Amino acid sequence: MITLTTIADVRAACDAARAAGRRVGFVPTMGFFHEGHRSLMRAARANDDLVVVSLFVNPTQFGPNEDLAAYPRDLEGDTAAAQAEGVDVLFMPTVAEMYPAGARTTVHVDGLTERLCGASRPGHFDGVTTVVAKLFSIVGPSRAYFGRKDAQQLAVIRRMATDLDLPVAVVGCPLVRETDGLALSSRNVYLDGEARQAATILSGSLYLASEAVVRGQRDAAAVRQLIVDTVGNAPQVRLDYVEIVDAATLEPVDELTTDTLVALAAFVGKARLIDNVTISFPAGVPTPDLGVLTASSGMQIESA
Numbered sequence: 001m002i003t004l005t006t007i008a009d010v011r012a013a014c015d016a017a018r019a020a021g022r023r024v025g026f027v028p029t030m031g032f033f034h035e036g037h038r039s040l041m042r043a044a045r046a047n048d049d050l051v052v053v054s055l056f057v058n059p060t061q062f063g064p065n066e067d068l069a070a071y072p073r074d075l076e077g078d079t080a081a082a083q084a085e086g087v088d089v090l091f092m093p094t095v096a097e098m099y100p101a102g103a104r105t106t107v108h109v110d111g112l113t114e115r116l117c118g119a120s121r122p123g124h125f126d127g128v129t130t131v132v133a134k135l136f137s138i139v140g141p142s143r144a145y146f147g148r149k150d151a152q153q154l155a156v157i158r159r160m161a162t163d164l165d166l167p168v169a170v171v172g173c174p175l176v177r178e179t180d181g182l183a184l185s186s187r188n189v190y191l192d193g194e195a196r197q198a199a200t201i202l203s204g205s206l207y208l209a210s211e212a213v214v215r216g217q218r219d220a221a222a223v224r225q226l227i228v229d230t231v232g233n234a235p236q237v238r239l240d241y242v243e244i245v246d247a248a249t250l251e252p253v254d255e256l257t258t259d260t261l262v263a264l265a266a267f268v269g270k271a272r273l274i275d276n277v278t279i280s281f282p283a284g285v286p287t288p289d290l291g292v293l294t295a296s297s298g299m300q301i302e303s304a
């Protein structure tokens, strides 16, 4: 694995690979790697010839009162983890390298960015789409891998790639959870013992909601209320939002009958955490996708 810090060097490495007929796979990250990040690297390693991972804590996707300065970092651990996953190029640019003075261009995806996290984090998705568009342009990947943990981000990036005719396949990968259901996140490091325990109510509420849908509930308001009531009992947890939306357009739905995203955000202790379940309806049968547990093959939902 080589570690590169300049755009020119990454371009040269990716150009050389493509010239030799090798396909480039790309995983954009903000570092502090856990199994979620590593699962994306493994997917890229399995599918592509040159695997490029970017590690850049992108300042433009943080609001003024958010945790940019405190965001956890571990360059040594991350380098070792990327190496262990067979990554070829680790790209760690500085802020000055990514945003030279005079830059005036941003990428904005309309509509999809207004609800869910977009409502409570104004400007966040413009930061995300702008940096991902730049990274796509630098790396030139055939495939780029994103976790379904950030379901809205995935939908927004897919829309951007379609709308801008970007020659990259955007691949969504399973949400990876701790064995007790908590979605892995770099921000879980902010949780002390009690908050960490309390945080399990988030995935627990999504599990209950999924079960209700499997048992026949289709009313979005009722499913939403079930989550609000479940989380409402937990100490240290304050819901930011619970939304039930079309999985592709992110428009609110009244009934769960086609692919639906049930997404929430909550403040738990010092952390703001997100979680979600996507419920699809192959042949009309509700099929929740809660992702995978780190230490087992999957999180099973019992049918009625």
Ligand code: AMP
Residues within 6 Å of the ligand: 028, 029, 030, 031, 035, 036, 037, 039, 040, 145, 146, 147, 148, 149, 150, 173, 174, 175, 176, 177, 183, 184, 185, 186
């Ligand atoms: P981040 O470093 O938080 O910006 O995340 C980088 C990539 O890792 C994004 O595509 C995330 O969706 C993905 N990711 C983060 N946490 C998880 C998780 N628990 N399961 C699957 N993917 C994840």
